[in-house]
Amino acid sequence: MGEQSSGSSNKNGKADKKEKVAAKPPAAESRTALVRRARRINRELAEVYPYAHPELDFDNPFQLLVATVLSAQTTDLRVNQTTPALFAKYPTPEDLAAANPEEVEEILRPCGFFRAKTKSVIGLSKALVAEFGGEVPGKLEDLVKLPGVGRKTAFVVLGNAFGRPGITVDTHFQRLVRRWRWTEETDPDKIEAAVGALFPKSDWTDLSHHVIWHGRRICHARRPACGACPVAPLCPAYGEGETDPEKAKKLLKYEKGGFPGQRLKPPQAYLDAGGRPAPPLGAG
Template sequence: MKKTASTKKTASAKKAVPAKKAAPAKKAPAAKKITVAPKKATARIKGAAPAKTVVHPPSGESRTALVRRARRINRELAEVYPYAHPELDFTNPFQLVVATVLSAQTTDLRVNQTTPALFAKYPTPEDLAAANPEEVEEILRPCGFFRAKTKSVIGLSRALVADFGGEVPGRLEDLVKLPGVGRKTAFVVLGNAFGRPGITVDTHFQRLVRRWQWTAETDPDKIEAAVGALFPKSDWTDLSHHVIWHGRRICHARKPACGACPIAPLCPAYGEGETDPEKAKKLLKYEKGGFPGQRLNPPQAYLDAGGEPAPPLRAG
């Protein structure tokens, strides 16, 4: 059969139409590498650097799981800081309440450098109540806000003499009536001078419990209530010491030393700070002869960072 002209034309037209190229397949985005905290950060300080991404926070953590994780963190910190204690030097409740009032907006080290002269000249509430404010101001000048602090310590001394016979009261409701004494100061005194449990919600405590997702509260009183509900009352005072010591030494505000942190596997905020072990070691805060306030051997993380066991700093 002969092909007609129209058939030939149609065939040639078909040949002239180029075939459409298939659209290139879109490349799938590279899977994001998720890294978990090292199983034991302190054990990895001398090893290879871990990867540097943030651990995802607990998703849908139940109340029971939160309580278990919070208590495990406290147990881990108790092993790292077995001798955690108030880092203010004191020998009696009066010295502790005065030192705690003076510690506002300054360091415990600065207070400890200042109070020996203050207590040598004014050893009792009666002495400080009758003091010349200008002379007290001169002693307290290194602490900062020395005029306001002078007014507070003289005022609380006068209140102790007038209302409590020169003795520091052992009840929260009485302590908070003293000039310059709030709940935080009161719980420091109750827990460490009278052995009555209390949670000290200072700036370190607030920062860490939010990083650990124990609570999202920002008001100190609400933080105190929320965290207190996670632990037996008997644990409150030691818990405060453990958290505050950790905040001062490892879990800093601006750049936490995540790579040297003993509770890294339990921390939802792991990776906010330096995760490289060698670099993290350099962020640990300690003083010559040991890290601040430590009376006996420091944990291994601090020895690795170049610290040395410290001699006893004080009794009590």
Template sequence: MSAKHDSAVGEQPPNGGRKVANRTKPESRLAMVRRARRINRELAGVYPYAHPELDFRNPFELLVATVLSAQTTDLRVNQTTPALFAAYPTPEDLAAAVPEEVEEIIRPTGFFRAKTTSLIGLSIGLRDRFGGEVPSRLEDLVSLPGVGRKTAFVVLGNAFGVPGITVDTHFGRLVRRWKWTEQEDPEKVEAEIAKIFPKSEWTMLSHRVIFHGRRICHARKPACGACPIAHLCPSYGEGETDPEKAAKLLKYEKGGQPGQRLDPPPDYPGRPAQPLAPAAREAG
């Protein structure tokens, strides 16, 4: 094999004949940063419609929905919040709620007792400390019950336009696969990724990476053969590389299926999700 081919990019994969990353020597910091920024640019072309996948109409609804999204899908949250916000449209309403009644509404999202405690607690905090308004500062948000940095950055980035990196399970998995970081702790991941990208990119970077993790780069079986950035991925081959088999692994709009939002943005190319069926709501 010639020196030209024994380089940082290797053999031709089956995914459209594009070269994939096949690194045989350590990658410099500068090369990694350049590759990371190129991945972000290419993901922007793949997901120009990337957005938060929680339905919300105001900062309070986004905060509540994000707290509910722990250990469940955004789809299940979106199917549950219409009834919750119809009953408790403001922090003042939710702060005065009977816990058992809130638990019954949010039961389908799982961990409903702990989530109810957080929702009522944060609503009391909003009512008593912030005049019923969701604050737009990180230190204020994380002072509320049930609100950590991940939740705070979702709210800041999408309700107030304050840049932030949302390190959920998808984001952490992908940035480690792409060798942007080896860190496992979310705050350390956040700090390292923040050094790679300008602050103006943080919120949209988070959306793009999470979109890609949900649709193509799955935890157990990534669809490597259908991945548009396989040529930049040092972990290519961890999943299915055959294009036809990989295509069957695609989810949401990439797989021709409904998305997670009942009320998606106008530019979303897929189909809206459906409301929670009465039987599923009763079963919880």
């Protein structure tokens, strides 16, 4: 499904500018069909990104917690370039809790919003020392009490440092699950609940990685590479982006530097006999 035009004309007889119309969900898709389609998308993405993981570098729960807080409004690459110096100077919560804010700000300056982030990481370090003996807690209700830590950050830490399932609803995740018509919710907490109900709890952490990796590499916000997408036949929003396979291939972010663990096939591997991605499966 792609762009449609209204076909109307203005009073001067000139055709109105072509309008984009949001793709509609598969007609009369039942709850059972939605669950099947959602799980099939996740299986397809698991084959494309078999080693999907947090793209923040960390050696322990404390480092992951701090890195995730720093990743707000910046890239994981930028955070990974910044945290080695931070953790070399302040390797423990006790060290960061006692740090001079101005010195921390200087280290974090490349991450943007460095003053607010400095306040958060020093504040959460002080809270870890005062309330948890310098250890990162492994419970959601404890993590979200820390300065600068919300549910998204908490689930990243729980899922990847403690092995406890959680759904990470970042901007990529929100965009893709709405494009796939898994939910129409816009509030992150409601998205988390709606999507979580479609999958076994044991799938939640890996599902988050698969969706986020796909959003960063193929299903971009402005120009999704529909013509090179492995889940195009399952996507009711197919056509919102570039559908020509060769043009779409140029939009793939992995080609600009590469991403370990990614097994993207050539765009042609996802095409039908007519050279186009198959239409959405609908009731799949």
